[in-house]
Amino acid sequence: MSVLKRPILSEKSVGASEHKKHPAYSFEVDINAAKPEIVEAIEKFYEVKVADIRTLIARGKRSTRQTKKGISRGKAANYKKAVVTLKDGHTIDFYMNI
Secondary structure, eight states, X not given: OOSEEEEOOOHHHHHHHTOSSSOXXXXXXXXXXXXXXXXXXXXXXXXXXXXXXXXXXXXXXXXXXXXXXXXXXEEOOOEEEEEEEEXXXXXXXXXXXX
C-alpha cells in the first residue's frame, strides 16, 4: 500500500504551487497515513525537502439523480489531502514526464 495516491491538480492547487514566496503542493494520500509517513514518502519520491505539511480529510459529496426506477442516491468516498510546503530552492514539476 502506497502512502501517496496522486497529486491534486485543480485550479486552486496549481495556483498555490505557483505562489512566489511559499509554494504549496497538494496530494491525495492514504486515509490512515500519518504526517511523518507522508513527509518521508514525498521526500523519497520527489527528492525534495519538506518544510511544512497540513492534512485534512475531505468529505465525499452526496449526489441524487432521478432515474426511471426512482430516485438514486449516492455518496463519493472520503479522502485525505496533504498540503505540502517545500524548503527554499526545492520545487516539484508534475509535468516533467509528459
